[in-house]
Amino acid sequence: xxxxxxxxxxxxxxxxxxxxxxxxxxxxxxxxxxxxxxxxxxxxxxxxxxxxxxxxxxxxxxxxxxxxxxxxxxxxxxxxxxxxxxxxxxxxxxxxxxxxxxxxxxxxxxxxxxxxxxxxxxxxxxxxxxxxxxxxxxxxxxxxxxxxxxxxxxxxxxxxxxxxxxxxxxxxxxxxxxxxxxxxxxxxxxxxxxxxxxxxxxxxxxxxxxxxxxxxxxxxxxxxxxxxxxxxxxxxxxxxxxxxxxxxxxxxxxxxxxxxxxxxxxxxxxxxxxxxxxxxxxxxxxxxxxxxxxxxxxxxxxxxxxxxxxxxxxxxxxxxxxxxxxxxxxxxxxxxxxxxxxxxxxxxxxxxxxxxxxxxxxxxxxxxxxxxxxxxxxxxxxxxxxxxxxxxxxxxxxxxxxxxxxxxxxxxxxxxxxxxxxxxxxxxxxxxxxxxxxxxxxxxxxxxxxxxxxxxxxxxxxxxxxxxxxxxxxxxxxxxxxxxxxxxxxxxxxxxxxxxxxxxxxxxxxxxxxxxxxxxxxxxxxxxxxxxxxxxxxxxxxxxxxxxxxxxxxxxxx
Numbered sequence: 001x002x003x004x005x006x007x008x009x010x011x012x013x014x015x016x017x018x019x020x021x022x023x024x025x026x027x028x029x030x031x032x033x034x035x036x037x038x039x040x041x042x043x044x045x046x047x048x049x050x051x052x053x054x055x056x057x058x059x060x061x062x063x064x065x066x067x068x069x070x071x072x073x074x075x076x077x078x079x080x081x082x083x084x085x086x087x088x089x090x091x092x093x094x095x096x097x098x099x100x101x102x103x104x105x106x107x108x109x110x111x112x113x114x115x116x117x118x119x120x121x122x123x124x125x126x127x128x129x130x131x132x133x134x135x136x137x138x139x140x141x142x143x144x145x146x147x148x149x150x151x152x153x154x155x156x157x158x159x160x161x162x163x164x165x166x167x168x169x170x171x172x173x174x175x176x177x178x179x180x181x182x183x184x185x186x187x188x189x190x191x192x193x194x195x196x197x198x199x200x201x202x203x204x205x206x207x208x209x210x211x212x213x214x215x216x217x218x219x220x221x222x223x224x225x226x227x228x229x230x231x232x233x234x235x236x237x238x239x240x241x242x243x244x245x246x247x248x249x250x251x252x253x254x255x256x257x258x259x260x261x262x263x264x265x266x267x268x269x270x271x272x273x274x275x276x277x278x279x280x281x282x283x284x285x286x287x288x289x290x291x292x293x294x295x296x297x298x299x300x301x302x303x304x305x306x307x308x309x310x311x312x313x314x315x316x317x318x319x320x321x322x323x324x325x326x327x328x329x330x331x332x333x334x335x336x337x338x339x340x341x342x343x344x345x346x347x348x349x350x351x352x353x354x355x356x357x358x359x360x361x362x363x364x365x366x367x368x369x370x371x372x373x374x375x376x377x378x379x380x381x382x383x384x385x386x387x388x389x390x391x392x393x394x395x396x397x398x399x400x401x402x403x404x405x406x407x408x409x410x411x412x413x414x415x416x417x418x419x420x421x422x423x424x425x426x427x428x429x430x431x432x433x434x435x436x437x438x439x440x441x442x443x444x445x446x447x448x449x450x451x452x453x454x455x456x457x458x459x460x461x462x463x464x465x466x467x468x469x470x471x472x473x474x475x476x477x478x479x480x481x482x483x484x485x486x487x488x489x490x491x492x493x494x495x496x497x498x499x500x501x502x503x504x505x506x507x508x509x510x511x512x513x514x515x516x517x518x519x520x521x522x523x524x525x526x527x528x529x530x531x532x533x534x535x536x537x538x539x540x541x542x543x544x545x546x547x548x549x550x551x552x553x554x555x556x557x558x
Contacts, residue, residue: 086106086107088103088104089103089203090201091103091201092200093192093193094193095531096241096539099207100206101201101206102206109149109151109173109200110198110200111151111194112137113136113137114138115138115150116138116139116140116143117135117138117151117152117153118142118150119141120142120153120154124183126285128141131187132151149171149172150172150173151174152174153174156176160178162177162181162208163178163207163208164186165186165207166189167203168202168204175187175190180287182208184286185207185209185287186205188239192239192557195558211504211505211540212503212504213454213505214241215243215504215505216233216237216507217245217246218230218245218246218509219251219509221248221255222251222253222254222465222510223511223514224254230279231278233523234288238287240530242534244288244289244291245290245291248293249271250293250299250302250303253301254270256270257270257345258272259338261338261340262303265303280348292352293351293354294339294342294354295354296335296353296355297355297394298324299356299357300324303334312325323360327372327373327375332394339402343405350407350408353395353415354411355395355414356414356415356433357437360391361387361391374387376390377390385422386419386420386421388417388419392416392423392424395411396422396425403427409425409428409429410454411431412431413432413446414438414440418439418441428451429452429454429503430446430453430454432488433457447494447498447502453503454502454504455488457483457489457505459487460483462508462510463510464510464512465511476529476547480543483532484536485499485537486502488502505533505537507530527554531550535550
């Protein structure tokens with residue numbers, strides 16, 4: 001037997017205490033008597049996944065007195081299991097970005113086939129069924145009980161009609177809003193968050209749009225787009241929180257919607273009323289209003305091809321393309337027939353009357369070139385009346401027809417004339433698209449007169465097929481980095497005092513050279529400009545993401 005005694009191993013309890021003490025001293029911590037020796041949870045900066053078992057909470061549920069230096073530690077068989085701790089959540093990454101997110105710790109939420117979508121009001125059934133189908137969940141209807149994984153949609157709360165609150169807590173989600181439109185927008189945020197197996201972060205989102213009117217405008221008169229392509233755009237617009245889809249379906253090239261009152265004007269390739277109804281219904285399910293535009297008194301070439309007797313001709317008998325003779329009563333009747341007919345097909349609250357580029361007002365002396373218009377103006381408005389007065393009266397008459405259907409009406413900015421004695425109706429909204437027209441007026445003139453204005457700035461928001469004249473295809477980056485709703489003309493913003501009068505904006509596709517791109521090329525070309533426009537109409541402030549980050553996010557979201 002050896003002369004040396006065998007060294008007896010230290011008790012396990014003491015070893016644990018010594019190891020813990022050495023670890024604390026090595027970390028530069030001063031351990032006072034009674035201080036706990038539990039492992040502190042990480043905030044996630046170590047790269048470990050949220051909810052990792054290594055992230056136990058302080059003391060792991062045991063009081064500091066029980067774990068003080070020198071105190072007996074519980075045995076492995078009696079120690080409680082560590083509680084899970086999660087890193088503080090980060091704001092959702094969506095397009096458009098949410099305006100406010102209150103972070104919290106928790107597992108977040110993922111959709112699963114066994115989870116329910118429930119509502120607190122039957123008026124949310126459509127929103128509930130839609131998001132349930134999109135996320136592969138079951139729609140359970142109106143329920144008051146609570147189950148794990150629930151997505152609950154509720155009506156209630158304060159704020160604007162399109163605002164919403166989304167709360168992710170304890171493995172469940174609640175989306176609430178004062179209207180079904182707000183709740184719908186909340187489901188779009190959630191849909192983006194959980195795309196491709198993603199997780200909606202724990203916490204509370206409070207969100208609302210900066211501008212109440214967020215529009216995509218499509219010219220289907222110069223180029224035919226299939227109903228399927230249009231419906232795909234509506235789904236895309238809904239997910240981006242646009243709420244208006246404008247159809248420009250009458251121009252010099254074609255009139256492209258079926259008509260019962262004047263079938264003679266309709267192009268061979270057109271949308272039937274049944275197809276339009278499906279488009280309108282799909283848009284309504286996404287809380288998008290379809291806004292029709294029958295432009296007049298210019299851009300009526302397709303209508304006039306069937307009614308040459310109403311074509312505007314100058315003093316020498318030369319026809320002016322697209323211009324209707326507004327001195328003739330039959331001209332007003334024809335337009336009113338169409339306005340009344342389509343009011344039933346487009347039930348939304350907005351209507352675009354057009355009013356731009358009337359050829360009678362693009363010549364140096366309208367009265368000399370078109371004596372019949374000058375005579376009609378004097379007969380109706382007095383000896384000093386002008387052709388501009390007659391054109392303003394034409395728009396006011398068309399507005400009266402549409403007003404009977406309880407609509408808000410838009411008119412292109414060059415349909416308002418500075419020197420006219422007859423004033424445009426006070427309820428006409430200015431669709432400001434350019435400062436290049438004859439007698440151009442700066443945006444402040446309309447705003448200073450108290451007009452509401454929609455921003456169609458052709459410098460940033462015009463996608464003109466074939467890039468004619470000085471147009472170039474807009475880029476998402478330029479919109480994202482340089483444009484805001486206050487930039488109405490060119491690149492200069494109007495005073496912030498007018499912000500409330502600028503009720504929104506529109507990204508437009510014009511098909512001047514219709515064969516320059518296929519409809520699929522158009523869809524690809526407008527993809528990033530649409531997303532940038534959506535961001536700036538929802539929140540006009542400088543975005544938190546750089547353009548490169550925004551573009552990467554768009555690629556991930558699809």
